[in-house]
Amino acid sequence: MFRHILIPTDGSPLATKAVKAGIGLAREMGARVTACYAVELPWPAQVYGSGNARGRRVLTQYGRNATAAGKRVLAAAQQLARKAGVPCDAVLAKGVAPHRGIVDTARKLRCDAIVMASHGRGGLAGMALGSVTHKVLATSKVPVLVYR
Numbered sequence: 001m002f003r004h005i006l007i008p009t010d011g012s013p014l015a016t017k018a019v020k021a022g023i024g025l026a027r028e029m030g031a032r033v034t035a036c037y038a039v040e041l042p043w044p045a046q047v048y049g050s051g052n053a054r055g056r057r058v059l060t061q062y063g064r065n066a067t068a069a070g071k072r073v074l075a076a077a078q079q080l081a082r083k084a085g086v087p088c089d090a091v092l093a094k095g096v097a098p099h100r101g102i103v104d105t106a107r108k109l110r111c112d113a114i115v116m117a118s119h120g121r122g123g124l125a126g127m128a129l130g131s132v133t134h135k136v137l138a139t140s141k142v143p144v145l146v147y148r
Contacts, residue, residue: 002029006111008036008102008136011073015117018147019077022115023084025145032087034109035077037070038101038132039063039094067092099135106142115145 007022009015019035026033041063074090081088091109093101106114118133137144 002026002031002113004109004111004113005031005033006036006102006106006109006114007033007077008038008098008114008116008132009073009077010037011069011076012117012119014119014147016076016080018115018117019080021147022145023081023086023088025115026081026086027084032089033081034089034091034105034111035074035081036091036093036102036105037073038098038105039066039070039092040096040098040101041066041094063094066094097135098132099139102132102136103139103141106140111142113143113145114140115147118146118148 002025005022005026007019009019023033025031042059070092074092078088078090091105093105095101095104102114102116105111114136116133116136118131133144133146137146
């Protein structure tokens with residue numbers, strides 16, 4: 001049924017469970033997976049107003065830290081896939097909004113499904129913060145399996 005599954009992860013314990021579930025699904029279906037870590041990069045004006053030199057340094061350091069964190073999370077997901085015997089690529093998606101990075105990556109790589117966790121934030125936290133999973137569900141053209 002599925003041949004290529006995108007598995008977004010932020011490295012949290014729940015996301016790691018979803019990674020394992022997605023890898024298990026892929027193994028059962030004979031599919032391959034791509035692990036995805038989406039980095040939200042702020043606009044320069046969001047850091048110190050007009051994007052002055054100090055703001056640029058902060059953005060540069062943030063980008064380095066986010067990239068390093070993403071590489072660690074993706075390496076862990078690839079290790080899980082390797083242990084399960086499932087082919088796994090990794091993508092560090094940088095963009096303005098994580099859900100866009102996830103949906104755009106699925107489209108570009110021609111994934112036919114997305115398996116991801118939902119932290120289940122409801123109430124005011126869900127309304128104020130918004131849910132990456134909810135936004136992926138609302139904008140994805142491919143099926144999304146939500147792990148809770």
